[in-house]
Amino acid sequence: MVVGAALAAPLLSLAQHLPPIADPAFSYLVEGRVLRADGRPAAGVQIERAGHRHDSVTTDASGAFRFEARGLGISGNPWTVTLRRAGCPDVTRTITLLRGPIDGRARDEAVGVVLRLPACGVDRRASPTGAARSSHRTR
Numbered sequence: 001m002v003v004g005a006a007l008a009a010p011l012l013s014l015a016q017h018l019p020p021i022a023d024p025a026f027s028y029l030v031e032g033r034v035l036r037a038d039g040r041p042a043a044g045v046q047i048e049r050a051g052h053r054h055d056s057v058t059t060d061a062s063g064a065f066r067f068e069a070r071g072l073g074i075s076g077n078p079w080t081v082t083l084r085r086a087g088c089p090d091v092t093r094t095i096t097l098l099r100g101p102i103d104g105r106a107r108d109e110a111v112g113v114v115l116r117l118p119a120c121g122v123d124r125r126a127s128p129t130g131a132a133r134s135s136h137r138t139r
Helices: 002-015
Strands: 027-035 046-049 056-058 064-069 079-084 091-095 107-116
Touching: 046 064, 056 064, 079 107, 091 107
Parallel strands: 027 107
Antiparallel strands: 027 064, 046 056, 046 079, 079 091
16 A cells, blocks of 8 residues: 555645634633723723634623634634724734533633733723813812
C-alpha cells in the first residue's frame, strides 16, 4: 500500500485547514456582563462572535448577555467577539471557554464573563444619573 501512504500525508494536511465539522450532540454556553469603564452596566451593546455573523446578542439593561446553542456544535476556542456601542469605536475581546464534556454533556462554556469597555465620548457626556455634566462651577 505505498499509494495509500503517499495520499495520507496530503489529505491530513488538507484536513487541518478545513473548518470544524458540526457535532449534532455538542452545545455551548457563554454568558456574562458588559461593563463601562466606570463599572456601570453597559446596556444595548451588540456582541458579535467573529466568523459567525448569525451569532450575535445584545446586552440587556443590566449589561447581561448570553450565547447558547444546543445540538449545533462547532467547538471553537477561544472566541473572538466584537462589542459595538452607539457613539463609540468597536472593541474586540477574547473569551476562553472551558472544554466539555461539562456536567456529563458535550459542551464548551464560559460563565461569569466580564467584558469591560474603555471610556468613550458617550461616557464623558453623561453623569451616572444621565444628566449632562458641566465643567462650570458656581460659587
